Amino acid sequence: MKIKLIEMNKLSLSIIAAGFAVLLGSCKKSFLDINNDPNRPTETSITPDLALAAQLNNSVARNATAYDFLQRYMGYWSASGTYSRATVEMSYNITNDFGTGIWNGIYYSVSQYKSIEKKSNELGWKFYEGISKIMQAHEMGVLVDVYGNVPYSKAFDLIGNIRPAYDNGEDVYKALIPLIDEGLALIKAADVDKNIASQDIIFKGVKADWAKFANTLKLRLLIHTSKTTTFDRAAEIAKIVAEGSGFLGDGKGAMSNPGYTEDKGNPFYRSHLFLSNGNEADNYNRANNFSLNLMKSLEDFRYKRVYRVAKALPKEFRGTDYGANPSDDVNADRTSGPGYGFATSTSSMWLLTSVEANFLVAEATARGWLTGDAQAVYKKAVKESFVFLKAIRDTIFKVNEPTKDSVVFTPEQTADIYLANPDSRIAWPATQEAQIAVIAWQKYFALNGIQANETWVDYRRLGVVQPPLSIAPERGTNPIPRRLLYPSTEYQYNKENAPSGINQFTSKIFWDK
């Protein structure tokens, strides 16, 4: 026991020594100045070249999963019979907190772009500043399309406006077009900013590509307003034409690749096809019978690229009806999930595809906003879709013509055969109205799985394609929602500004006429 006592005394001496050491230490002024974060970078240590890629990546990744419910509402996807029904979604009786990922994600991204913009401005990094502005416009445009009136001019200001007022959706739209112009002007005037070629994971610092993207983005916003009369579209189009860089399209999309690897792959592929460990990433989303059957009936070979074969039924492409009760016959194994045409594990992820860009130009041309051969532009757009998806007509296809086609065609040839189909949803008609309808149909097919939020815009704006209604009995007589409800956080933390009485069927976005 004696030994222990000595040890205790040693210990106590060392504790006392430590205690006195800190007592003495406490006399130093810096003794309490130990609050610098050793774990994370802070505001002062972050420059735009450390933050832009992360934010571009966030914006791009939203296309991979944020609009999944719209893929289902728009008749592209449906649920597999492996899962019980999502009755809130399938009844269209959505709640405030349905789809809030879009609201939360976009406000976060735009605030980060604002921060990058401010820092770039202080550093004189015009390329970064310009990209930040254009991306803000991209994000806010999507937000208005989903929610209509939203906080914008008073948003992103925690200190000054903790409860930001709402702006009219139309006013936001009108502010976005000059914002894109400012952004493009900055990019054009920019030097080669630090690390821009690597941080700009979309265009690698190529100014001309940003110009094309800016013009396409403006065209997208203007096309959305096609039913309104309060936009001076002619003037805006004239500016785009005058700028001279043209639009995305013809193989040039806004595609991002930060350096995807097998381990950290393309977000769409990793969300809807396969995980890095080889397991299926998505057992829920399955081909919607509406799209699948329609494509089959039109000999549209893209169905083999936007859907994949049913795992347990090799060579079969099977779909489900949206809102149906789950059943073993249509479980995940026996139905087709999203297909291989969209991406591989390491291919680039789209922000805005060349396909959509071509269709925007096609509609603008058909409407006479842009000069050109509308039919030719239309055909080019359809071809772009086949090329994008690498859709080819092959010998396995035997739905309508069991014995024909022993040759494998290129996507372009496949598209040409398809375009020769006299079906009213494919063949180029005479009247402008019918031409716009055909463009709407083909844009609908082309954006399958890619940009369902834009399809939703066209559904509301043009109403040409009428996707199937949910067959869930809970739906009652509800139509497809025309917007989302504001998140409950708005009614909790921005009560006096959040609009009341919003109805997802009747409270329309300004361009939804």
Next chain:
Amino acid sequence: MRKFASLLTVLMLLCTFAFAQTRTVKGTIRDDKGEPIPFATIAEAGTKNATTADAAGSFSIKVKEGSKLTISATGFNTTTQTPGAGDLQVSLIRGSGDLQEVVVTTALGVKKQPRELGYSVAKITSKEANVANPVNIQNGLTGKVSGLNIATTNNGVFANTRITLRGIRSLTGNNQPLLVLDGSPVELSMLNRLNPNDVDDITILKGASAAALYGPDGVNGVIFVKTKRGSKSGSPVVTVSNSTQFESVLFLPDFQTRFGSGSSVDASGNGVYDPFENQQYGDEFDGQVREIGRPLENGSKQYETYAYKKNGRRNFFETGVTMQNDISYSAKNFYLSAQDADIKGTLGGDKNRRSTFRFSSGNEYGRFKTNYSISYTRQQYNVATVSPYWEVFNTSGHIDLTKYKNWRVDSSDASPNHYFNEYYQNPYFIKDKDRSTGVNDDIFAQVELSYKVTDWLNLTYRASTTMKNEEYKNTREAFTFSNYAHNVSHKTNAANDIKAGVNDGEFKSNRITSDLFISGQKDFGAFSVDALVGHSFRQDKTKSVDISGNNLIIPTLFNVSNRTGEAGAFEGNSKTRLIGAFGKVSVGYKNWAFIEFTGRNDWDSRLPQDNLSFFYPGASASVVLSDAIAAIKNSQVISYLKIRGSVSKSGNVNLGTVNNGAYRLEQTYGVAAGFPYGNLPGFQGSQSVNNPTIKPEFVNSKEAGFEVSFLRNRINLEVTGYLQSNTNQILNIQTSRATGFTDALVNAADFDNKGVEFDLRLTPVIDLGDFRFNFKGNLSLMDSKINAVYQGLDEIGIGNGNFAIVGHPAFMFKLTDYKRDPEGRIIVDRITGYPSLDPNVKMFGNTMPTTIIGLNPTFSWKGLALSVTADYRGGHQVYHGIGPDMDFTGSSKRSGTNGRQKFIVPNSVYDDGTGKYVVNTDVLTANGGYGFYEATNTNRGVQSNYLTSAAAWKIREIALSYDLPASILKKTKVIKNASVGINGRNLFTFLPESNMWTDPEFSNTTGNALGFNNNTILPPNRLYGFNVVLGF
């Protein structure tokens, strides 16, 4: 120092001369066992001259020659003696009213008589806390003290508890009290690492006033644990004991017992049997043998009788055993103990073994005294990291789960390749494949030095260190499905092979504390002064590292270097320092009136450099009316009456527990998901914004109360009311996402927390010689009100549906509900009969109890003693997250309410087509089983369906013990004392009928957002066992 002391001696001599005609009587007061009785009152009979003995029972009084002394002490019979020539040795005999505490430990370990205190404290002896052998000491405090709320939030081999004293003082920050171990502040989690048998007593300082000197953490009250320091009598004692307790499920949620597996309905709306379904919306049990699952590879089929198996799910949980073996040796100023607590949980395979060693000793060298102690605790555990409870619900009632235990046998029905359930895994597989094993080591070492400068001045220095080292390895076993499962039977489960993964990590923390203080006690005529000034320092350091790898190459080698792909890596460090200077002065008058002032200034490294100092004062007073007023003093009815009150302000730096609250000033950035991609960096700002100008928060507490005893202390009642005003709190307010942030750190909010506490002791209720019945009871009534939030924001969400809303108590539930008409009736569809979900959340009841009752009757007869602890909590509500989950599976009683037949939604109306709502008497739901109960929109998503009263009466403890009579033990010559006992914990719980799910105390967090359970929280358990204690 020396000069100072001699000067004082001179002064004292002068005083002595002034009272030349009197003599000084010195002496010691002891009890019948020879132990000193502190703070006895020694009065000169027939005069108002009186003094108080010190903590060691010694006193000194100047009296006239020949006068008698009356010696009294609470809990002892008063005696009158005539002092002789030498020192007076007085022995007092323990009186009948012995429950009134004789001495309490206040801030910094200073002992005080209860009468001196202007605030409420409670003391629990080791015996009271350990009556039912809890493995963690805090479980033994439940129900025994007013104002104390201890909620066990989950089961398992670790005790998750949330402890609060007098409600809350912070809306989003810490509300749990400070734990002080032998005078040194330590982390609250240390309670789980203490050997309960090492505890001598526990003093609970309930309010901020009591804890004023402890600095920022004392604002939530203090639990002061004093450990054993040696045998009281000074003679060596060896104690050996064993406690063995068995643990089993107390109750499971209410299940439906009529329907088996299925998830579809036939044309007439009846459930259809599905042999490999997890959901239980099939047809009615018929007692026939049916095929389940898919055939095995060898072609054999699996069968089960289609009838409800009462214990089919319950027997999945095993009987746990907690065995505690103790040995201790104590002598004068010497204590050595060891305990081995081996806990095997009700979830098979979960275990936690805790070994503790404690050594403490002290020495006196004249005026110099030392005390030191060191304790070491090692916990070794192996637990499931994924709760299998959800899979248990996903098992139909006709299945006997215990048949599926041996899933590792490839050819068995239990193998994942063959398990009948296509959609959810075998729960045995779930709990076995993901495990966490680890070792936690704790060392707590403390040294205390005191130097008696003079008779009335003491210098104390106390230093301690806590070293914690936790290492863990979380593993995921690989499972590759057979080709048959993959390709032939196409089991849905087999869609995903499981790759082996590992997380390996280490957490270290180190705390150093140092306290230096000078205290003095001196009487000046009728006045006694007690003062203290001191300095304290604390440093906390933490470090954690975690590395992880999925896709292990060799599936059985759980090492991060054995992987493909990138490794996960995390590193976290923190360091904080706190310096305090404090002072206290108390003045007593004639030992019946006392007033005390305290003040403390802190310098906290976590605050902005230019603003890190803050000061807060307090004051309290007490008057013993039964001594001050002659009429009461002479009363035959009232034996003691004291009134007291206190006002205090307490500062706090409530910056959260992450990094101990450090680094909350500057906006931080994190690595965005997936980054870095090769050489490409990607940072993004935190959505939670920090604040460079954050200030400490202050709590203004007021407290008043009285203590009264009647009939020679047979009846004691203590009543305390308190009001805490909490302003300018440090909290994270939630913001509109349109600001770009989810929440922001600000000084905001204003709320009141108030309550009344009653402690009643009847000692005894009945006293028939050998038979005694004592009773203790306590009642706490609590309420709070939010007065303001921040700049016009009038609510904050704190998670789990809990909201702080202006004008309401903290916190209110905001949950989803049905769409209702203006009269509150549920609106159903005129065709389908289905209700629908209101898109807006609505406010429901509060989440914290408003009434807590604790009852402790004790009975004794000769050597037999029976003790019961019962408690009640009520006035609040609980949301059962397992409710919708069970409705999803169809296992719940609720989902069978209507026999799975179409029904009219009670209290419903429908729109008759004109916008008018008419009472629904005829529209049946389109489906009354799967279609209604399983659907989110009509049932599961409607959270108000699962909100119930959280009221519960619980029989927490029953303990029966028997002390073997001394006459028998004498014959052994070795055994000095022996006792045996049987006890039970959580034996009964009484819930309102609406609560069909679980113990309302359970919650998925020990944080502020309470009353929200989910399917990972295991069912409540009861414990019962026996114990043997032998003393040598």
